Amino acid sequence: MLLPRLIPCMDVHHGRTVKGVEFEGLVDSGDPVQLALQYAAGGADELVWLEISATVEGQKLPLEKIRELRARLNIPLTVGGGIHTLSDAEQLLQHGADKVSINSAALQIPSLITEVARRWGSQCMVVSVDVRWTEQGYSVFSHGGRRPAGRELGKWIHEADERGAGEFLLTSIAHDGGQDGYDVAMLDYARQFTRRPIIASGGAGSADHLAIALERGHTALLLASILHQGRASISTLKSQLQQRGFQVRGQNQRS
16 A cells, blocks of 8 residues: 555635635634645645635635745645646746646636646646535536536546546545545545546544545545644644554655
8 A cells, every 4th residue: 555645735715724614614724834834844745725716716826825835845735726727837836836736627628637737747737626426426516616517526537537637636525624534435436437646635533534544545635624723733643543553654755
């Protein structure tokens, strides 16, 4: 098994880290740059920065904030939100992002996945997917989980994989912020359609939840509420995983 990647996520809204439940009821959790540096110093393996309202509100890309963070950061950084064009992706990569995460724009213009992958390599093209169980099965949503995208999860993952996606960030809307465990059934289902890495997002509330996902072979684990609310630290979670027999990556080790 690959060593786990514990990946703190900053959902950023108007310059502040926020977190809610099922994408609603957002609560301020602090300055994203300072939180990112704190988590990196505490042993995070990678970081994700998502401008969660950028697509809906048409906000500008946080280029100077990303530049500021990169100047002090020594672990991989994925940035998403508000990326609509190849130029948007290029600006973020030039300002210090290692990977770009595209959600709504990829659904609207799937060729954007191919263009980014061809230009900079699949390793920096992360397709973010927000998912909810509906009568039609696992349904994909866009615009911050607000709009049904008319896509079924497995078919979309397969198409995005074929187009050059190097990684998937898969969020269960129903589990988001609930801290009651990842939607491992959804993750297991998605795994059938790609051999690319899948980052599990939505529901982490304890080391037990991480261990359950790891036992099922899901090794990239996003963390948000559990960290922002001070319920656990990266170092504590890694220690608890080690006590359960899992090997973990060393602090500040670039993957």
